[in-house]
Amino acid sequence: xxxxxxxxxxxxxxxxxxxxxxxxxxxxxxxxxxxxxxxxxxxxxxxxxxxxxxxxxxxxxxxxxxxxxxxxxxxxxxxxxxxxxxxxxxxxxxxxxxxxxxxxxxxxxxxxxxxxxxxxxxxxxxxxxxxxxxxxxxxxxxxxxxxxxxxx
Numbered sequence: 001x002x003x004x005x006x007x008x009x010x011x012x013x014x015x016x017x018x019x020x021x022x023x024x025x026x027x028x029x030x031x032x033x034x035x036x037x038x039x040x041x042x043x044x045x046x047x048x049x050x051x052x053x054x055x056x057x058x059x060x061x062x063x064x065x066x067x068x069x070x071x072x073x074x075x076x077x078x079x080x081x082x083x084x085x086x087x088x089x090x091x092x093x094x095x096x097x098x099x100x101x102x103x104x105x106x107x108x109x110x111x112x113x114x115x116x117x118x119x120x121x122x123x124x125x126x127x128x129x130x131x132x133x134x135x136x137x138x139x140x141x142x143x144x145x146x147x148x149x150x151x152x
Contacts (some may be wrong), residue, residue, distance in 0.1 A: 005111075017090070023131050024052035024060075025082055029094075029144040032123050041097050042069075046125060048092040048142070057084040058133030060092060065127035065142060067096050074102045084131070094125070120147045 027049040036043040038141070044067065065077040075096045082092050122145065129140045 026140040032146045046094045068124035074098045
C-alpha cells in the first residue's frame with residue numbers, strides 16, 4: 001500500500017511540476033533568401049522562429065508547406081521531425097531547391113521576365129507546421145510573402 005501511495009505521489013508531483021501550459025509560440029517566418037541560383041536550379045531558404053516556454057520539448061514537422069514563386073506553385077517542403085528544445089528560443093531551417101523549368105510556362109512567362117529585369121522574386125510560403133508532444137498535437141499556419149533579390 002505504501003509503495004502505491006509513493007508511486008501515485010511521485011507521478012502526481014512530476015505531472016504538475018512540469019510546465020506544459022501551452023504549445024510553443026510561432027513567432028515569424030523570416031530570412032527568406034536565395035542561397036544559390038544557376039540556370040538549372042534556385043535554392044531558397046527561410047527560418048521559422050519559435051519560442052518554447054515549457055519544461056518539455058516535443059517535435060515539429062512540415063508535411064505540406066507549399067512554396068510559390070511569382071504566384072506559381074513550384075515546390076512542397078516535407079521535412080524530418082525537428083526536436084523542440086525546452087525553455088528556449090529556436091529556429092527551424094526550411095530549405096527547398098526549385099528546378100528553373102518549373103518557373104517557365106506560358107502562364108508565368110511575363111512574371112518571370114519581369115523578375116529577371118527587376119532581379120527579384122515574389123516568394124510565398126504557405127501551409128502548416130505540426131507540433132506533437134505526448135499524444136497532443138497542434139498546427140501552426142504559415143502564410144508569408146517576401147520579395148527576394150536574385151543574383152544573375
